[in-house]
Amino acid sequence: MARSGLLRLLKTIVLSPLYTLQIFSTAKSFRKNPILGNERLNRRGLHIWRVKLAAKIAASRRRKLQHLVPEEERNFFAENGYIERRNLLPEAAFRKLVAEIDALEAPALEMKEGAAVTRRMPLWPGILGDSPTIRALLDDSSWLNAVRYVGGFNSEPLVSVQTIFGTPSVHLDKKDPQTNLHMDTFHPTVKAWYFLHDVPEDEGPFTYVAGSHKLTRRRLAWQKRMSISAARAKSGGAFRISRSMLKRLHLPPPTAFAVPANTLIIGDTFGFHARGYSARPSIRVEIYTSQRLNPFLPFVGPDLARLPFVRGCKQTLAWHVENLATRLGLYRSPMRLIGKVRPRQPRT
16 A cells, blocks of 8 residues: 555544544535545435435524514525515615725735635624614624524624625636535525625626525435535535526526615525626625534524624634634635725725
8 A cells, every 4th residue: 555545544544533523513525524525425325314414403493593583584485595685774774884884994804716806804893993883783683683593593693794806707717616506515504695785687696596495305316416426526515506407406597686785685505506797897895694503503502602702703703713723734714814905995
C-alpha cells in the first residue's frame, strides 16, 4: 500500500468516532466524511434515512411553533415551501429604514462566485448607533417568528445587510454557480430576503420551485440517485437539478420573485432555488437572514444567543469562530474581510 493510502486509512480509523457522530449533525459532504460518502451505505439508504429522519423531526418542531404564524400562512407554506409578505413596513417607516441602511458604514465580508460578488455586513449593536428603525426591525417578532417557524427553531437567526453585485456571465468559467437550481443541504432549513429596492426580473431575482420542499416518492428516489453519484464522485451535498428533471419530478418551473421594495421572502432552502440571471451589471441590497442548526435536535429551544449580553451578536460571533478556524487550518471560509464600507459602495 502506498504511503498516502496508508495515511488515509490511519486517518479514517482515528477519526471514525467523529465521522460516526457526524451522521447526526449538519454534515453533508460526501468528500470529507468517508461514512457519509460510502457508496455501498448510500445504496442501502444511509442518505435517504438521514433525509427522512431530519424531515420528520423538522415537522415535529414546526408543529410546536405553529402559534407563531397565522394558519393561512402555514397552509401556504406547507404547499409551496415559502412565505411572501409585501409591504412589510408602513411606507414612512420603510423609507427611514432604507435611509439608515444606506448610511451604515461598518466592516464587511465579500465572497466572489463566478462574476458575482456577495457582500455581507452583520447587523450587530456596535454598528447601529442612532438607527432606531433598524433596531425596531431586529426586535420585530412579527417577521422573525415566521423565520423561526420555517427554520423549526425558536432561536435568533443570523441577520446581515447583504449586497449582491450581479454581472452578466460572458464566459462559462465566470458563471455564477448560484444561478444553478440547487438545494442547500439534506434537511429543512431557512433563509429570508427582505428587499430594500425593487427587484427587476432581469437583474438576478431570487427564484424558487414551489412545492420542491416536499418529500415525495419521486424526490426521495432522486435524492438516493444523487447520493450514490455524489459518493462515487466524492462531491459536496448541495445537489443541483436541471429544469428537465423538474418535470420528471412533477414540479413546476421556478417562480422568479421580481418583487417591489418592502417585500419579504422566507424559504425552506431544502427546496430547489437559485439566483436568476442578470442581464446587466446590477446592485441589489437586502436584509438577509438565515438559520441552520442541527436538524436532528427534537426541541425548539432554548437559544443562548437570546441572552441580553449576547443578543444581536450571533452573526459577528459566528464570523469570529470561522476566522479562528480558518487560521488554525480547520476551515476555509469563502468570505474575506474587506474593511469598512457602505452597503452600496462600489467595489475597489
